[in-house]
Amino acid sequence: MMCSDKNSIQKNIEQINQQIRTAEQQYGRNSNSVQLLAVSKTKPITALEEAITAGQKCFGENYVQEGVEKIQHFSQHYTQSDLEWHFIGPIQSNKTRLIAENFDWVHSVDREKIAQRLNDQRPDGKPLQVLIQVNTSGENSKSGTDREQVFALAQLINDLPNLTLRGLMSIPENVSDHASQLAAFQQLAELKQALQSHYPQIDTLSMGMSGDMPAAIEAGSTMVRIGTAIFGARDYPQAT
Template sequence: MIGHNLQKRSYNVNQDTPSMTDNNSVLAVASALETVRQDISTHAQHYGRTAQSIQLLAVSKRKPVSAIREAIDAGQRAFGENYLDEAVEKILSIDDAELQWHFIGAIQSRKTASIAEHFHWAHGVDRLKVAQRLSDQRPASSAPLNICLQVNIDNETGKAGASFADIRQLAADCAVLPGIVLRGLMAIPAPRTELSEQRQAFARLRECLNSLQSEHPGMDTLSMGMSGDLEAAIAEGATIVRVGTAIFGARAD
């Protein structure tokens, strides 16, 4: 997942995008959320799981505050953001203590202070330096930041994520940092169309988590799966799934 530098670019979080100007947008978001929730429930039941074991993370990047409020009104409480400056504007604008904000973009060192201050979760930690900065910069008045270690499960060149070979040591190093809590693993596999192939990729992440849990029993989270591979992720044990377009419509970049 690639982050984006917004320092030279202005984004109005209160500006409606074309997909959100319809008078029926509130109903559209609520209906879309219900459809996604039903899909999650159906897949969970099929694979012997409960829908309650899977958290839906509504990916609201490039969407205005008005769209997020529509999702909130429909009962959504967890939101994922990629673009830091935009996300912080939204968090401060909405200012709802019941919401849970997840940073799901790539994390450069220059971003850590703001992520540590404003978010509840960070999903893209793949280096000890980043974890140390998040821990050191987490406000003392806040609970420790939940983190997921990002794994490059297909060994793709140029893609963020630690290798399977490095993940055990990274987990051990992160586990002792006081300002963060090591919660689990995250991955975005290479695109695949066949369900069986999608499952194989996610199974590797599940097996990796299983191998770490004896040393780190608090690691209970698999953040994996989006609209195109939702079923496969749920089949292989995803506890957080990230869905954006199916809820909010196509984003305006």
């Protein structure tokens, strides 16, 4: 589903949204039930401005300091207040305050210590929307909690006043065939369904990227994280 880098960001977003709508119809999903999260890590302000002009409102960032700088820029220079910022990268304990104070969503909570710090450091008012990252593939190189620990972590998050538990996120093993992709995503969908019986506010499955988006939508994804297919290849600075 990769879009050509020669296309404009606006054209790429239009094409991806059309692919999402087509997949929704193909797999019997409700229309507009899958949201596009534009993964804008390493991309300059000008690229995000082009995406915003194309109607994109939700952006995902992996690097804390870079994301905060973008959030602060748009809060100062963008007259609309409807942009939504998602932190989707691994969380270090010394970065939780910046995340808690600046982002709207966090996709990558995977342990109780991080959840507690985000709660304690979140300013009063609007709760931080939280997804639990689950390591469905069991790969040591992947962040995420074990399936067996999900319910205990969900209970903690649900009890914290400055956090709202919204669902689950995963980055499954990188496989190319649709059937294997689907099987991995279905594991997370089943886990979400089990959690919903205890926490009815859960409504979000963040899963699916450029190479496996159709399988994710078939399995029940409500939010796909797309970067390169929108913005082109990335330049990776040293993570901060």
